[in-house]
Amino acid sequence: MIQTLKLLLPALIPSWNFFDVIADSPRIEYTLLNAPEDGDGAWLEFRPRPERLPVPAMVGRLFWNAQWNETLFIISCAERLMETPTEHSQNEIFRRIAADLTEQPGAAWLRFRIALLSEREGAIEREIAFISAARPVASLSLP
Amino acid sequence: MTLDAAIRLTEVLLALAFLQQSLEHLRRFRGEHILFVLRIVLCGLVIGGVLAPWPLVGLALLSLVMLHRFQGPYNGGSDRMGLLALWCLALAQVMPAGPAREIAFGYLGAQLVLSYFIAGWVKILNPDWRSGRALRQVFAFSTYPVSESLRGWAQRPRVLTAMSWAVMLFEIAFPLTLISQPTLMVGLGLAAAFHLANACLFGLNRFFWTWLAVYPAIVWLQGRVF
Numbered sequence: 001m002i003q004t005l006k007l008l009l010p011a012l013i014p015s016w017n018f019f020d021v022i023a024d025s026p027r028i029e030y031t032l033l034n035a036p037e038d039g040d041g042a043w044l045e046f047r048p049r050p051e052r053l054p055v056p057a058m059v060g061r062l063f064w065n066a067q068w069n070e071t072l073f074i075i076s077c078a079e080r081l082m083e084t085p086t087e088h089s090q091n092e093i094f095r096r097i098a099a100d101l102t103e104q105p106g107a108a109w110l111r112f113r114i115a116l117l118s119e120r121e122g123a124i125e126r127e128i129a130f131i132s133a134a135r136p137v138a139s140l141s142l143p
Numbered sequence: 144m145t146l147d148a149a150i151r152l153t154e155v156l157l158a159l160a161f162l163q164q165s166l167e168h169l170r171r172f173r174g175e176h177i178l179f180v181l182r183i184v185l186c187g188l189v190i191g192g193v194l195a196p197w198p199l200v201g202l203a204l205l206s207l208v209m210l211h212r213f214q215g216p217y218n219g220g221s222d223r224m225g226l227l228a229l230w231c232l233a234l235a236q237v238m239p240a241g242p243a244r245e246i247a248f249g250y251l252g253a254q255l256v257l258s259y260f261i262a263g264w265v266k267i268l269n270p271d272w273r274s275g276r277a278l279r280q281v282f283a284f285s286t287y288p289v290s291e292s293l294r295g296w297a298q299r300p301r302v303l304t305a306m307s308w309a310v311m312l313f314e315i316a317f318p319l320t321l322i323s324q325p326t327l328m329v330g331l332g333l334a335a336a337f338h339l340a341n342a343c344l345f346g347l348n349r350f351f352w353t354w355l356a357v358y359p360a361i362v363w364l365q366g367r368v369f
Contacts, residue, residue: 007210011226016258018220020265022280053290058343061289066167068289068346073217075286080214088214099171117284124284 024118026078026129030097032107036134043113046097047071070096078114082129090132098140109134149363150248151192154199154232156356158189160225161202163352178209196236203233221349227254228357245367252364255357256318259334263314272311275304287345313337327365331358 028046047067061068074096077089093112101110114130144152165179165186182205188198206226209217216222231251238244271277282288283297296303313333320330335358338351 004207004211007215008207008226008230011216011223012230014223014227014254014258016254016261017265018262019277019281020269022271022277022285025285027286049288050290052292055343058289061346062339062342062348062351063163064167065346065348066170069164069167069218069349072219072286072346073213076215076219086214092213095172119280119284 023079024116026075026082027115027117028074028078028093028097028112029115030110030112032101032137033109033111033134034107036109036136038109046074046112047100078130081114082116094132094135094140098137101137108137110137110140111135144359144363144366146245146248146363146367149359150232150235152359153228153248153251153356154189154236156359157225157228157232157353158186158202160349160352160356162186162190164225164349175212178205178212181205182209196233199229199233199236203229206230218349221347221353224258224357225349225353227251228353228360231360248360249364249367251357252360255354255361256321258354259314259317263311263317266307267311267315272307275300275307278303278307278310287347289344289346293344310337321361321365321369323369324362324365327362331361 029043030046031041031043033041074093077092080086081089081093094110097112098110101107111134112132113128116127116129118125118127162183165182168175168179182202185198185201185205188194189202206229210226216226228251231247235244235247238247266272266277269277271280279297279300282294282303284294288294288296317330317334320326335351335355338347338354342348342351
């Protein structure tokens with residue numbers, strides 16, 4: 001209960017320092033494996049953005065933006081994982097990637113990694129900051 | 144606007160914003176459904192004005208369960224404003240009529256002003272924001288742009304520097320709009336347009352609805368103080 005109240009406190013006494021600094025930006029990538037000891041397969045970007053988004057779709061997202069808001073939550077979990085690693089953050093990322101994989105049956109194991117994008121001397125750099133252990137996809141397909 | 148009218152309008156707008164968010168959560172993960180179905184029911188009671196103030200109190204208690212479930216706000220700053228509004232409203236509703244009720248609701252209006260002013264202040268202190276570099280980074284590699292084509296804006300440094308200064312100056316100057324109702328309406332109109340742009344370019348639709356829901360609090364506070 002004390003922990004939950006600690007989570008509430010920043011909302012009741014907010015800092016409002018939105019975007020004061022532009023931090024390194026995480027990207028989630030995942031790979032599917034047949035066995036946990038397999039070497040990494042092809043890493044796929046989780047929910048890549050569309051090349052273009054028409055204005056009507058942008059306006060429509062004012063009213064229904066479920067997938068994007070979930071993606072932002074997963075990015076928050078990745079940021080939390082970088083700052084203070086917890087099982088909760090890993091579980092949420094695994095679970096929500098797995099939920100997107102229902103149309104790709106067959107692969108038994110799933111790993112994800114977090115790439116951090118940043119700008120150094122005018123160039124965008126990419127660094128792998130975290131690689132998860134493999135987990136069985138079947139155990140993640142929870143309701 | 145009277146205190147009662149402002150509280151009522153804020154709680155209805157906030158309940159509508161929560162309703163929109165909660166419906167999004169129903170698309171999958173049955174394990175989360177109970178939380179959000181309960182939230183939808185409570186929002187319906189708030190909108191209908193039934194059993195007041197208990198549905199608001201219920202929503203405030205439910206927000207603690209949700210904070211525990213997601214180990215923090217689901218969507219960062221927008222959910223934090225939603226929580227602040229909810230707890231201020233619940234407190235104002237359970238308080239007897241008088242100064243305590245005004246303070247609880249006035250705190251929400253004051254925080255709305257601070258949300259713009261402080262956001263502008265911390266940006267203007269940062270040389271990367273003053274040069275336009277920070278906004279260029281937002282477009283170049285941050286998580287937020289909703290399409291790859293928007294990243295092309297990072298190649299327009301003059302436009303982004305102008306946009307950065309427009310945002311910073313607007314945010315810092317926002318408290319000055321409190322001098323009269325007409326200037327406040329202009330300020331809130333510009334602020335709503337700013338949130339709309341953020342919703343379209345960066346997919347931050349929750350900011351748009353949540354901040355709009357709190358506007359009656361600042362309209363009431365302006366009338367009360369000035």
